[in-house]
Amino acid sequence: MIFELQITNVPDLEQLRSILAGAGITAVDLAEIDQPGDLPALAIYRESSAETRRLRAAFRKIIPVECGLILRELKVADWRDKWKEDFQAFQLSSRFDVVPAWDTKYLPTPRMPIRMDTSLAFGTGLHETTRFMVKLLEGVIEQVDSFFDIGAGTGILAIAASFLGVKLVEAVEIDPDAVKVARQNFRRNKLSVPRIFRQDIGKCLRHKQYDYVAANLITPDLMRLSDKIVSFVAPGKYLALSGISLENYDLIRKHFSKYPFHYVKAVKGKEWVALLCRRTADNRRWTGELR
Ligand SMILES: C[S@@+](CC[C@H](N)C(=O)[O-])C[C@H]1O[C@@H](n2cnc3c(N)ncnc32)[C@H](O)[C@@H]1O
Structure with a gap:
């Protein structure tokens, strides 16, 4: 219910x-x-x-x-229908459209369609926090061979990374319903690359490092889980943070300044901001604040 x-x-x-x-x-x-x-x-x-x-x-x-x-x-069925009523195909980024799984009338565009069922999981791409993440990833995609999504929701970022040609795509998600939805979405898009694990990132014991780590979480979680989040980023590689409201931007920049990262880019909207930063190659602490 x-x-x-x-x-x-x-x-x-x-x-x-x-x-x-x-x-x-x-x-x-x-x-x-x-x-x-x-x-x-x-x-x-x-x-x-x-x-x-x-x-x-x-x-x-x-x-x-x-x-x-x-x-x-x-009823869960009502919830799904509610999403279906509101959810229509739209342009996610310069390279992707998002198309509801049940839409049979979608006409092809120069962009690639990501077919999605979003019931019971966050991440249709309608939200700024997701769109910003896709944009940031597209900007550095040539340098990314491995991608890790912390809090995958519908799996939309993992799907975009796979379509963009990233060879290793992994994700964790705490909510079992979202994990099911994400797996269905991987199948729906005929993708065998992404792997998703049901896991609380705070309790995750993996020691892998990736070229690009994406974390679209609420600000208190980004801060509470920051040691863990940054530990997955390989030296010289990228970390994208989203889910940051404009009023929390300073707080996040100050908090992440203690790590060996420097600022690459921020995408700002009316309410939200997403931040791309890069781990220093020698792992030495970055001395300035993230801009
Ligand atoms: C804002 S959604 C982001 C979904 C998708 N990555 C996107 O960018 O649209 C955040 C997701 O993180 C998951 N999440 C929250 N805390 C988590 C944790 N500690 N470990 C793993 N996943 C978590 C939530 O269940 C939710 O699906």
């Missing part, structure tokens, strides 16, 4: 997002529901009824009085 908690009748979406951010609910967690004729609504989805009720009680105390709260139970 999936539980949906809607905050309806929202007079100011940005104000509500920042109230919720203060309560630890990040934008990644929130879906915007467009209801023609009504004020917009935001929804959050949880698998536990108790947790959703707890959130409802907590929200009641902090959201503007004119907002409503609606909690409803969705």
Whole structure:
């Protein structure tokens, strides 16, 4: 079962997002529901009824009085259908389109289609944090023979890396449902290269190093897991970080400045920023701050 908690009748979406951010609910967690004729609504989805009720009680105390709260139970099938209604083929990057698995009317473009089922996993490519990751990878792809995605979600980054010709593509994902979805997506795209492991990266004991490590996680996780994340990057090679809201960018740059990395590039949007940095070849500590 999936539980949906809607905050309806929202007079100011940005104000509500920042109230919720203060309560630890990040934008990644929130879906915007467009209801023609009504004020917009935001929804959050949880698998536990108790947790959703707890959130409802907590929200009641902090959201503007004119907002409503609606909690409803969705069957997994409803959840999938909800995604299908909203999800149509779109351009992910200069090289890729994302095409829903059930779309039979997609007309070929000069870009490569990535066929996706996104039910129960994050990463359709509609979110800036994912699109930025694909863009950063495309920019240095000639130097990448091995790729590691920390928190694969639907597997979209691993799929893009495989289509771009990376020979070794591996990923970890903590959520078993997402692992299933990612494996289906690999098969759907007829890819045998990517391998995904169900694992909490914080408990991962592998000692492998890769040419390119991608971590699109929430800021507290990027910081908490940073020692582990950087340990997977080979000397002279790349680390891409995403899931960073603009207000957390300084925090992340300062935090990662203690590692032997220097800044390569950042992609910024209205709310999010993704950062590409490179490990120093001699492993010596980088003296400046990441710009
Ligand atoms: C924001 S999504 C990113 C999905 C995809 N890589 C992308 O860029 O669109 C983050 C994913 O990381 C997973 N995740 C969170 N914490 C994790 C951890 N400690 N170990 C492994 N995966 C984790 C979540 O379940 C989620 O699927």
